[in-house]
Amino acid sequence: MTTLPVMTSTHSALRWAVSDVLTLARRNLLALFRIPVALVFMIIQPIMFVILFRYVFGGVIHTDVSYVNYLIPGILVQTMIFGSVGTAIGLAEDLQHGLIERFRALPMARLAVLAGRTISDLFRNVIVLIIITGVGFLVGFRPHGGIVSYLQACLLMLLFAYCVSWGFAFIGLSAPNSEAAQAITFPIIFPLTFASAIFVPVASMPSWLQPFAINQPISQTAYAVRGLMLGLPHGQSTWIALAWSVGAIGLLAPLAVNRYRKAA
Amino acid sequence: MSDYAVETFNIVRTFDDGDVRALDDVSLHVPKGQVFGLLGPNGSGKTTMVRILSTILSPTSGKATVAGYDVVKQANQVRRHIGLAGQYATVDENLTGFENIRMIGLLNHLNKAYVVAKARELLESFDLTDAANRITKTYSGGMRRRLDLAAALVANPPILFLDEPTTGLDPQSRQDMWVIIEGLVEGGTTVLLTTQYLDEADRLAKQLVVLDHGKIIAQGTSAELKAQLGTTVLALTFNSINDALQAHTLIGDLSDKPVNVEGTVLEMTVNNGPAVTADALRRIDAANISLSGLALREPSLDDVFLTLTGHKAETIEPEAPANTGRRQKRKERV
8 A cells, every 4th residue: 555645734723623613514515415204304394384374274274464474484384393303313313323422533623523423504594485485486475675685584594493402402413313312302392383383373272382382482583574574563582592592502513512522 | 752652551440330340450561563352242342442432432440551652641642642442433524535534634733735645645555546426325334434534643643543444344345454554563663453353453462461351361462362371163063962962971071172162063273183083072072972064163252261360251231332332333334
């Protein structure tokens, strides 16, 4: 075997950290497009939700605006949150397969594994956002809030989902395997997405449930996204959603990082 | 700078708040440029030692240096000098062989053009060129191990940790792996090898340390260990347990090592196989006991353990908590 000289590039530590994050993010995205099941979860499932609520349940749900306009912004937020399950599964799998151990024995940035994972999931959310927006237009979604507000809404939900994904990273690193990681996320995700203003107006829910359904972070994000996209007043929802995002990442990122240091 | 590639001083590692002592006061001195063997059954602490030396785990107490750097205080320097590969063949199943090596190369902070050229070269020399662009999920067990090792070599590390590199492989793949390891050592690499197999340690390692329950129970060259052990195992199978026990009293004095009777099988380690066998058969025949089987074989790890510790090598206990549940042993496809 001829031996090539090892050419270690001489960048600063920060540039290497960025390079490590991108290397891993790229690796995660390659995997995503190679696992058919992941693609189904990512794209087919939200399309099914659009069709289900637009054409099956939508007829009995009464909203101030047309139901399709009410629904699509909600579905977008729901899809982002459901997508975060992938963050938990991906990290649990890496841990289970010993890849994280292998990464620990390399001279790479310590936290590139977490940053790479959350950033590839952010990128995945951008793709899903574009696809579901297109599907929404096909089924009659007509937002009138203007392009700037629309983009603001997109950024807001991407930010919210990114911040929340650190909590799912924590779950992925704490679970014994990927199946368990997925199982743990559902009891958290289901009440938060369904007892919310995503699919139906909160006013139609029983009075004991309403305070929770109105004030929980996913509803506040849905109010803000819907208001921005449709050009409707939405009170302080944008600021409340931003506050939840900042609060979530402030609390969850240290938890995930701490868990990562201990997990082996 | 010391002459040793790896040194450990009184390493202790406990798990579960001290209930499990995976490593108990282990000191190693691994010379440069040769294969150093860590021999022991599952649960003896081999993998824990490799994880400490590759900076994945920190020791509970004691000190270790790799390439002259402290594994705790200078972990990042250590990581620049080591390669790690092993029985779990931690390749990314969703990437191709080429992509796996490239990823490890880039995470080693090597120049991109270099990584691409080196990946091609490694795939070629590990006989993986044809499979280079296939997803590794489709690889056989032997191919996975070779790819795992190839990826560990992308940065030309002077020190290589191989954790049971042939466990679960078919005989041909084992041979291939041995030839590769010998080639690396010829090129100047220091290899710390863990293994459960005496023949593997015998073939590759110049010096050996035998671990049992986290403690060093023997060390030396493989010739020294064998001399200590006796060179052959005589195994006699009888028609009944009674016959076996009776034979034990008749021929037990032919070996100065413990004689083991399990069911109808009697096993003893002897230094002069043919002569002792003839002697044993004469005595058994004189006592009118008949045999249903006879074998002379090379000593196995079990025999080493029996001789050194008086108990058989246990293979039930898991290596370390990290391996239980969290990481299932994947089936090897051959």
